[in-house]
Amino acid sequence: xxxxxxxxxxxxxxxxxxxxxxxxxxxxxxxxxxxxxxxxxxxxxxxxxxxxxxxxxxxxxxxxxxxxxxxxxxxxxxxxxxxxxxxxxxxxxxxxxxxxxxxxxxxxxxxxxxxxxxxxxxxxxxxxxxxxxxxxxxxxxxxxxxxxxxxxxxxxxxxxxxxxxxxxxxxxxxx
Numbered sequence: 001x002x003x004x005x006x007x008x009x010x011x012x013x014x015x016x017x018x019x020x021x022x023x024x025x026x027x028x029x030x031x032x033x034x035x036x037x038x039x040x041x042x043x044x045x046x047x048x049x050x051x052x053x054x055x056x057x058x059x060x061x062x063x064x065x066x067x068x069x070x071x072x073x074x075x076x077x078x079x080x081x082x083x084x085x086x087x088x089x090x091x092x093x094x095x096x097x098x099x100x101x102x103x104x105x106x107x108x109x110x111x112x113x114x115x116x117x118x119x120x121x122x123x124x125x126x127x128x129x130x131x132x133x134x135x136x137x138x139x140x141x142x143x144x145x146x147x148x149x150x151x152x153x154x155x156x157x158x159x160x161x162x163x164x165x166x167x168x169x170x171x172x173x174x175x
């Protein structure tokens with residue numbers, strides 16, 4: 001199965017945000033290259049919110065280009081077999097944390113946001129991952145900083161999309 005096929009299956013199985021989910025499915029139906037950065041009308045991306053083992057903090061990255069605190073994530077690559085593996089790969093690369101594990105249950109939420117030209121949109125499929133005990137993070141070349149934030153600190157440093165992702169993740173965790 002291709003990454004494109006996996007994305008369609010994942011999105012068809014995602015039960016929340018029905019209107020936005022349909023936007024994603026329509027985009028893929030209209031764009032055979034809709035998984036890739038080269039698709040000028042926008043493309044699917046995969047991200048993951050890193051949760052600490054105590055389930056009290058999240059690890060955010062200060063994005064080098066956007067200068068915003070965000071969850072880890074980015075573009076799908078040809079070697080990615082699934083959306084979830086793309087999200088896990090991005091989270092591992094951008095955080096430097098080894099041994100991350102996906103939160104069960106598939107994507108936590110979807111977030112469509114505009115991006116600068118030449119592309120128009122990121123259609124982000126957002127997951128959550130748990131860090132192992134004693135996780136050590138590093139700053140990647142895509143970041144200016146990587147830092148743990150308590151749940152109550154996130155709204156003060158990050159935008160609404162990250163806050164909504166944290167809320168959805170906490171609901172999934174019952175935290």
